[in-house]
Amino acid sequence: MISRHWIDLRSDTVTLPSAAMRQAIADASVGDDVYGEDPTVNRLEAMLAEMAGKEKALFLPTGTQSNLVALLTHCGRGDEYIVGQQAHTYKYEGGGAAALGGIQPQPLDFNNAGGLDLERVAAAIKPHDNHFARTRLLCLENTMQGKVLPLDYLQQLRTFAQDNALALHLDGARLFNAAVALSVDVSALTCHFDSVSICLSKGLGAPAGSVLLGSADFIGEARRWRKVTGGGMRQAGILAAAGIFALENNVPRLADDHVRASAIASALTASGYKVEPVQTNMVYVDCNGLDLPVLEEFLRSHDIRVNSAYRMRLVTHMEISDEDVGLITEAFRAARELV
Numbered sequence: 001m002i003s004r005h006w007i008d009l010r011s012d013t014v015t016l017p018s019a020a021m022r023q024a025i026a027d028a029s030v031g032d033d034v035y036g037e038d039p040t041v042n043r044l045e046a047m048l049a050e051m052a053g054k055e056k057a058l059f060l061p062t063g064t065q066s067n068l069v070a071l072l073t074h075c076g077r078g079d080e081y082i083v084g085q086q087a088h089t090y091k092y093e094g095g096g097a098a099a100l101g102g103i104q105p106q107p108l109d110f111n112n113a114g115g116l117d118l119e120r121v122a123a124a125i126k127p128h129d130n131h132f133a134r135t136r137l138l139c140l141e142n143t144m145q146g147k148v149l150p151l152d153y154l155q156q157l158r159t160f161a162q163d164n165a166l167a168l169h170l171d172g173a174r175l176f177n178a179a180v181a182l183s184v185d186v187s188a189l190t191c192h193f194d195s196v197s198i199c200l201s202k203g204l205g206a207p208a209g210s211v212l213l214g215s216a217d218f219i220g221e222a223r224r225w226r227k228v229t230g231g232g233m234r235q236a237g238i239l240a241a242a243g244i245f246a247l248e249n250n251v252p253r254l255a256d257d258h259v260r261a262s263a264i265a266s267a268l269t270a271s272g273y274k275v276e277p278v279q280t281n282m283v284y285v286d287c288n289g290l291d292l293p294v295l296e297e298f299l300r301s302h303d304i305r306v307n308s309a310y311r312m313r314l315v316t317h318m319e320i321s322d323e324d325v326g327l328i329t330e331a332f333r334a335a336r337e338l339v
C-alpha cells in the first residue's frame, strides 16, 4: 500500500532525514560522549561554537532539555527568570524550570515585535530584600512565533542586562531562520547573549538534537546538568552526524521556506483571510468566520495537515514544494465557500 502523501504544515519538525543525511549518519565515527570521546559530537560542538562565536557548545537530545539545562546553570533554587508570557521556555516546557529547578518564572507579555519592553522588564526586577526571589536571568526567543528580533534591540538587551546584573539567555530554536532573514552570520545574533540554544531538528531538518552555546565555564557546568537531567548520551555521534549534515547543507535553503511562506500569505490575503505579516517560515491566519475544526477537516480532505490548537499556524519547511504552495492556497480559497 502506498501511504498517503500529506502536505504537513503543522511544524518544521516533521521533516524526515534525506538519503544523503542517512548516509552521513551511517558513516559517522562514534565513541562514548559521556567520556567526551565521540569525535562526531565533538566536531558538531566545535563547529557550532565557531559559527556562533562562543567558546564552547554542548549537544543535547532536545531543545526543551537544552533550555532547561541553561536555566539550571544560570539560576538556583529561589532565583527568578524574566520571560515572555508566550515563550517556549515558560509556556511550552511543562514548567520544567519550576518543577525541577525551583526557579520562579516572571512572565511578561511580548510586544508586537516579539521582544520584551525593557521598561516593563526593569519594573519586574525584584529589589534585594528577603521578601523576593532573586532576579537572575532574562530570557528571549528568536525567532518568536516567526518574528525576527531587530539587531538594535539585541544590542539594547545586552546593555540592559549588564546595567541590571542579569544574565541573558536566548532560546534560538529557529535562530538560523532569523540569520537568513536578516542576511547576517548567526554570530551577529548570538554575540549579545551569555547562552544560546539552537535546534537542529526544526527547519534544519535533523531528526533530533539541539546545541547549547556559551563560555567554557558555563558549558562545563551545563555538562553536569545535562547528566543530572538524564541527557548524557553515549554513541550520540549517530545523531550529531545529522546535525553536521544539516549545518553544512540546509542553512541557505531556509530562504526558500521564507519565500514560500510569503507566497502562501499573499494568496490567502487575496482570498479574504486576515494574515499576519510574514518574516520567516510561519504564517498565522485569522480564520474569522470559519469554524476551525471544520476548516481543519476540510484541509485534511485535501491532504493538508495543519495545527490550529492555539491559532491557525502554517509552517513551511524543506518538504513543502512550490507545487504544494499552489495546492495549499487553492484549498484555502475553496474553504471560503464553507462560510
Ligand SMILES: *Cc1c(COP(=O)(O)O)cnc(C)c1O
Pocket (backbone or CB within 6 Å): 061, 062, 063, 064, 065, 067, 088, 089, 141, 171, 173, 174, 199, 201, 202, 210
Ligand atoms: C521547538 C522549540 C523548542 C524545543 O523543542 P523540542 O521539541 O524540545 O526540541 C524550544 N523553543 C522553541 C521556540 C521551539 O519552537
